[in-house]
Amino acid sequence: MKITLEKFTEADFPNYFKLVNNEKVMKMITERAIELEEAKNDFKKLIENNKLAPSFGNFKIINEDASEFLGLAKLEITKISNTEAELGYMILPEHWGKGIASTVGKKLIETGKKQNSLKRIFAIIDPKNIPSRKVLTNNGFYSKEFKDFDGLPGEILELNL
Template sequence: MNFRQGSTKIILREMEERDWEDVHKYASKEIVCQYQPWGPNNEQQTKDFVNEVLADAKKEGRTRFVFSIIDKENESMIGAGEFNIRDLANKTGEIGYIVNPDFWGNGIATEVAKLLIEFGFKQLQFHRIYATCDPRNIASSKVLEKVGMTKEGLLRENILLKDGWRDSFIFGILEQDL
């Protein structure tokens, strides 16, 4: 798939092998992965992640789409956006995003979330898209609300982190909500 989609600030394109160095710039930082079950990554873990993404992109019946976020101003890779097919029969997908902290506070995550939602509804013809986030991650909750997602509830202790179980807010949007 040769997907490329953009907004005023960014372009999303399929992740490439050479992106691992830019991925490592943020995936190796504690602040980036504080609400995640992974990281901070060493170089090998980052290379393994990118190789896994590349392998998933070649699978028949692909269910995972990971896009590099390219900053239009300096043409650098500054994060990743992900769309996962969770239930093909019921046309349901999940989005996620991660942005290099050097670019936080610039609306990048909001742009990425909008593009991922558009990808799910327009390209894949899905009915429902959802996202989860740690309740402590206020910035991510605000992004999901800003793009029109509705907070639907709380999943209790659904992800194991290094320091114990994590709850997750769940946000959703339906095709007719746009």
């Protein structure tokens, strides 16, 4: 499967909502599906964040062979002067276990390494999400700390560039 990453645009809200409104996808992220109004607000912020820099933001994961939406990938900064970026991904359940997260992780890390300003990439996962930890550690990330995120457990893994 050939995977392409393309920045989300305003026209992509239906695919975004399909992802974040899926209980299976969100179980290890928010422990709940995101409802329509919250998703609209989050998507508006995502679109604004995508305008910061060409190489950073939130991307659609596309199966190029079938022109099919698979999920979301992010290499996100909060301002242009950041020296660190957050890596993340969400994949629709019917595409789990196909190596997509590993492929996406490698692509995002390669992109991050090309940015001279970036010193560190970090990811936040649910400590119970063993597949995501495996993807990250296989790409050189190490566990930095465990932390509470709005009442939900989280593990921060990082990669120094």
